[in-house]
Amino acid sequence: MAFTETERVQIRRYMGATALYQNQDTRLESAITTVSNNAAQESEVRDVLLVKLISIDAQLENTWPQATAAAARDVKVDAARGMVMLRSEGRRFAKRLAAILGFEAPRSDAFAPATSNPRPVSSGSGLP
16 A cells, blocks of 8 residues: 555655655655555554654654753653653654665754754755
8 A cells, every 4th residue: 555645744754855846856755655565664664654753753742841841849850851862762763764765864854953954955866
């Protein structure tokens, strides 16, 4: 079963790409289509993507309010350390997703504390 358009958007997000330039850089789109034709690889991507990456994103969002509180009712909260660990795990799974798709690494870090993409947009292939 092929990836849904929603799944393709999610894959692009964690790979640091958008559909905006997919006609100029077809490598990622081709890789997504190729993987979707292999049931085992498609299943692994869905497991990495839906179960782990999206879960980590949700946990980061849920942890953010705790990060603003240093202590609550005499219980110290180290949400910042938890967020660092979640981001690290997110990066690990995003790199695994990239490897499944045949890339060395994602184009940019979806788990950076702030949006980061030090590479300027080029007219050629932006993916490594």
